Amino acid sequence: CFIGEIGYHGCPNVSSIQRFISPDSLWPWQDNDEWLAHSVHHWQHRVIYSDRVRLMVNQVRELFGTVPDDLGSFALASQITQAEAKKFFVESTRLRKWRTSGILWWNVLDGWPQFSDAVVDYYFGKKLAYHYLWRVQRPVCMIVGEPGRGNYLPLIVSNDSLQTVAVHFSVRDGDSQEQLLEGALAVPANQNWQVGRIRAFAGEQRLLLLEWTLDGERYGNHYVACHPPFSLDRYRVWLRSIARLPRSFEADDVAA
Numbered sequence: 409c410f411i412g413e414i415g416y417h418g419c420p421n422v423s424s425i426q427r428f429i430s431p432d433s434l435w436p437w438q439d440n441d442e443w444l445a446h447s448v449h450h451w452q453h454r455v456i457y458s459d460r461v462r463l464m465v466n467q468v469r470e471l472f473g474t475v476p477d478d479l480g481s482f483a484l485a486s487q488i489t490q491a492e493a494k495k496f497f498v499e500s501t502r503l504r505k506w507r508t509s510g511i512l513w514w515n516v517l518d519g520w521p522q523f524s525d526a527v528v529d530y531y532f533g534k535k536l537a538y539h540y541l542w543r544v545q546r547p548v549c550m551i552v553g554e555p556g557r558g559n560y561l562p563l564i565v566s567n568d569s570l571q572t573v574a575v576h577f578s579v580r581d582g583d584s585q586e587q588l589l590e591g592a593l594a595v596p597a598n599q600n601w602q603v604g605r606i607r608a609f610a611g612e613q614r615l616l617l618l619e620w621t622l623d624g625e626r627y628g629n630h631y632v633a634c635h636p637p638f639s640l641d642r643y644r645v646w647l648r649s650i651a652r653l654p655r656s657f658e659a660d661d662v663a664a
Contacts, residue, residue: 418490473637582615628653
């Protein structure tokens with residue numbers, strides 16, 4: 409009913425890693441005592457869970473099917489993996505209202521230089537998850553749910569505010585920029601309303617770009633459709649479009 413703690417690893421920014429790992433130990437991650445010394449580990453964890461660096465690496469492999477062989481690409485892939493995971497945690501929790509009524513994702517800020525679940529590293533470097541979470545935690549948010557009957561993706565407006573809101577929305581294809589859906593409606597307080605659906609195909613990977621306007625302010629979100637593994641190079645291209653959505657950020661600065 410309430411998710412008290414949920415997290416996912418994300419590599420710190422390269423500029424931050426360079427401040428707490430010595431130059432000759434920056435890469436590779438394998439058999440790297442300095443990386444292990446700066447990884448999350450609780451003394452009561454069983455030995456099987458002690459190598460949290462390898463856990464972070466495996467999370468990258470889950471999404472991209474392979475692990476980059478340089479520090480910059482690895483840090484980016486890890487931050488993308490964390491950002492998509494934590495975004496999904498929040499969105500899926502909101503879509504389960506009221507069966508689930510809250511979530512605390514772990515964690516905001518590191519207490520020392522480390523590889524961890526934080527979305528801001530010890531040196532106040534913002535990871536990609538910071539930007540994704542800011543977007544999906546607006547009181548009124550557009551969310552794409554997981555494929556349902558007939559393999560259609562439901563488009564939901566989640567209104568967690570205490571008043572009825574008038575929303576104008578649009579959905580574009582991230583590659584072609586084709587307008588897929590557009591509309592306007594009023595959503596009652598504390599309700600989720602499905603406003604449309606988009607056909608999905610099991611073998612087709614695509615990016616959906618969502619925008620909506622509320623009280624004169626523009627907001628944005630995105631959804632990556634289909635199953636992994638995804639191409640890191642293709643996601644780099646997608647990231648530029650994602651970054652340009654309302655409440656924009658610099659794509660080239662991610663993980664740098």
